[in-house]
Amino acid sequence: MKLLNKSLKYLSVSILLIVTIWSIIFYINMLDEIHDSIDDGLENYKVLILQKADTDSTILKKNYFDESNYAIREVEEKLAIKMKDRYSDTLMYMLDEDDLEPVRMLTTAFEHQGHFYELRVINSMVEEDDLIEDLFWSVFWLYVILVVSIILINNIVLRKLWQPFYNFLNQVTRFRLGRSRELPDINTDVKEFSMLKNAVNTLLQHSMETYQQQKQFIENASHELQTPLAIATSKLELLLEKGNIENEQAENIAQVLQIIERLVRLNKSLLLLTKIENKQFFDQQNISLNEVIKQTLLDLEEFATFKNTAIEVHEEADLTVEMDPALANIIVSNLIRNAIFHNMPHGQVRVEIKTDALTVSNTAKSGPLEADKIFNRFYKSTDKKSEGTGLGLAIMKAICNLYDFNVSYYFFDSKHCFEIRFNNVK
Numbered sequence: 001m002k003l004l005n006k007s008l009k010y011l012s013v014s015i016l017l018i019v020t021i022w023s024i025i026f027y028i029n030m031l032d033e034i035h036d037s038i039d040d041g042l043e044n045y046k047v048l049i050l051q052k053a054d055t056d057s058t059i060l061k062k063n064y065f066d067e068s069n070y071a072i073r074e075v076e077e078k079l080a081i082k083m084k085d086r087y088s089d090t091l092m093y094m095l096d097e098d099d100l101e102p103v104r105m106l107t108t109a110f111e112h113q114g115h116f117y118e119l120r121v122i123n124s125m126v127e128e129d130d131l132i133e134d135l136f137w138s139v140f141w142l143y144v145i146l147v148v149s150i151i152l153i154n155n156i157v158l159r160k161l162w163q164p165f166y167n168f169l170n171q172v173t174r175f176r177l178g179r180s181r182e183l184p185d186i187n188t189d190v191k192e193f194s195m196l197k198n199a200v201n202t203l204l205q206h207s208m209e210t211y212q213q214q215k216q217f218i219e220n221a222s223h224e225l226q227t228p229l230a231i232a233t234s235k236l237e238l239l240l241e242k243g244n245i246e247n248e249q250a251e252n253i254a255q256v257l258q259i260i261e262r263l264v265r266l267n268k269s270l271l272l273l274t275k276i277e278n279k280q281f282f283d284q285q286n287i288s289l290n291e292v293i294k295q296t297l298l299d300l301e302e303f304a305t306f307k308n309t310a311i312e313v314h315e316e317a318d319l320t321v322e323m324d325p326a327l328a329n330i331i332v333s334n335l336i337r338n339a340i341f342h343n344m345p346h347g348q349v350r351v352e353i354k355t356d357a358l359t360v361s362n363t364a365k366s367g368p369l370e371a372d373k374i375f376n377r378f379y380k381s382t383d384k385k386s387e388g389t390g391l392g393l394a395i396m397k398a399i400c401n402l403y404d405f406n407v408s409y410y411f412f413d414s415k416h417c418f419e420i421r422f423n424n425v426k
Contacts (some may be wrong), residue, residue, distance in 0.1 A: 233257060233264075297311060334395065343362050
């Protein structure tokens, strides 16, 4: 969830809770005020009735409600003494009305000339009930309008407030080491955003300096290491060509040449791996892996013939992905070359091209490999005679990580299977 939406959620919930509590309290208070007003009227009416009873004793026999809205009946002294003024809401049939109507009733007791009476005074609450209903809906709509208005206003205000942050975030997201010239900037007077810009730009500046240093180191290493290795190789080859050395010495020199050749391959592989991890490949193109696979098979045709390996290609679809052409050639070449090299005599290699996946499988010399270690650097199988650098699968894994491809290994039907799933198929 975005920070803006999360802020709005907490703000809206808080406002909703506050307004809800306020509305309930307001409604209860207004309802209590209405009841107090009616009760005061009933109390005044009671006083008038008692005063009238002193001058006109006939009203003491009025034991039913009529237009005067009160009724009196004689009760025992014990019951009258226990009675207190009690206000209650009830429903009654009023004069000239066919339906029950809400009324507010005061029930009390009084004494007159040694006799005790119960007095019930009522007041119609039809108008008050309508007033309460109107009050309820007024509070309800006020509540709705307040909540909606506050949410809308805060949404607009918060969006405007957070807009510089999102602009800055987009700049940081698009920033690329080695390609972007300007550091992300933010135009705001908010202190926290300015502090964020300074912190991010400091880190980016440090990363750019480190990137340039690493890039320079890679270039220097490529030159400084390759040159002495090439010189050593030339001198040893020249020494062999003179022919004035013994056979044992010639064998030792040949072994040294093999070691130097392996060092050259190892150096190139490590430099390539470092370039991949530093994201120094920017030539993004739509690459047809079908064509890359066909070209790779042509390049490795003599190698496959020498190893007596049969290669089958099953094309279910045209697989086109967006990536650097050199890296596309590397992952395809590494997969197929390994499948041919690490194969049994008269073995088979199967290449399957699907809509969004490439699978290369080969017959196994032995059982499954260690799936959790196979993509580690310098990992080698039980074949200790292998002259590889142990970086081929690590390079392929680094390329897949660079483009967010999913590469996996599994052992099925006595075959080693490597599958790459692509997420940017065109």
